[in-house]
Amino acid sequence: MTPGLNITPQGRTVYDNIKKVISWTLPTNAGEATTIIAALFLGMALPVTAVQILWINLITGITLGVALAFEPTEDDTMKRAPRSRKEPLLTGALIWHIILVSALFLAAVFGMYTYATDRGHAPAPDLARTIALNTLALSLGSATIRSNSVSSRASGDSGSASRVETCE
Template identity: 40%
Template sequence: MVLTDDNFKSIVNAIEEGKGVYDNIKKFFVFLLSGNIGEVAIVFISLLIGLPAPLTATQILLINLVTDGLPATALSIDPSEPDAMKRKPRKRNEKIQKGLGNFLIVHPVLMTIVA
């Protein structure tokens, strides 16, 4: 970290901003991955049971462009959580999906069942 002024409050602001960016990346990751796992599961299951593919590659790309683009952008500019500075620092080698295993399994399964 490089200080551009003599104010150490800049360090606190930079850490808070960094935690906010990390949280937004995590939200973005969960949003895109949970939705796309559901899409892949629908295509895979239909091919396993001998049905034709429910979606072509072009349709999947169009769905991702229309339904994922704006919400994902909104998640990326989400403001920091108010309690971000109260949380303990995370480890450098901590994976972004830590603690999301159940959600990344249950959510796509439910989306596949509903579809």
């Protein structure tokens, strides 16, 4: 049993980091997709182009996503009770988080794009799209900061979503 106890912190860290990456990737990608889908349904010009989204996903996927995946072990990792083996990775709190972040991304990107076009940048949509892209990039950074912790605040359920089963 002693060897199993030595690997428990690493197992919990791996699970926590998977949870962090999922809680960052799904909401941010859903926010990007929602922005494009809303523009298509409303018959508007795209606030960000496909190339811009590919570029920002390439940069953020490498820098922010990998950084979350290799986070060190948190201080309270071994103080938490074990999680249930039946607990899913995609919890109700995470689904709610995905919806909320998608709506915030949509509001922020469309809000800044609309602001730029209302200020007279509509004849040159590249400036309005650049403003929308920068808003999207800042939103991605904010989402990364929020996803950096899998504590009870981040999981929304008194910490059980980030608990890992002990090895027995």
